[in-house]
Amino acid sequence: MTQKLGAVRIGKDAVSRIAGRLDAELSAFRNRRLEMSYPYLYLDATYLKVNWGSHVGDLALLVVIGVNAQGFREVLAVESAAGEKKEAYRNLLKGLMERGLTGVQLVISDDHESIKASVQIELPSARWQRCIVHFERNILCHVPAADMTEVAGDLKGIFAVHRRESADALVAAFIERYGKRFVKAVGVLKNGLANALTFLSFPSGHHRLLRTTNGLERLFGEVKRRTRVVGIFPNERSAANLCTAVILRVTEEWALKRYLDIEPLNAMNEASEGKN
Structure with a gap:
């Protein structure tokens, strides 16, 4: 389906039908248990144009990328928010923790007060890196x-x-x-x-x-490129579903290539524990 998005410009009814078919698959992705620890998290948002009925406005798509205990990147969450509201990132992190998120040592993001505050509350032992x-x-x-x-x-x-x-x-x-x-x-x-x-x-x-959050920025660029044919999304659900599907398609190859060697971090943690 995501391949077809690049073929021709499609109408809002077609976008809604495609988004509906993706519901079950994406629901499983959004609710899956996180079995490993994720020492590094990247957080950022991109914006989409959505028809809100009375007007066309922005929809924030919040994305979390994690580097797991084996050194591979994973898309952990893709959630929509009508504007980058104060509670959106906190709810995002709370949802990840409810799914089993553990072991976060560093969060990398732009200088958003909402992200920093959410990290301090929900991940108090993690440190924050400004892009x-x-x-x-x-x-x-x-x-x-x-x-x-x-x-x-x-x-x-x-x-x-x-x-x-x-x-x-x-x-x-x-x-x-x-x-x-x-x-x-x-x-x-x-x-x-x-x-x-x-x-x-x-x-x-x-x-x-x-x-930096360059990896997320490149991912957002690819999402925009592949969904450009849609233009204005007919509703929030269709925007979130189609963009999530595109993100999962684009990042399939991540499972085949280790992002970084996690052993130096493990050694650093062991040395730190030995001193305490």
């Missing part, structure tokens, strides 16, 4: 275009290191170099730095994969 791509953009929006390349290069250097001491030295040099020229940019860096460097507390071989 450095979004963070760098927030900093660079306060830098003139003529200086953008230079400043961006220095920023990337900060987040490319594998030791906190090295990062701190580069941050100090950045502040010394740009502190008077780009006051707002440096202020943003200072305020958000701690959460942008959380990844340094985890195995160095994982750093590149823990710094």
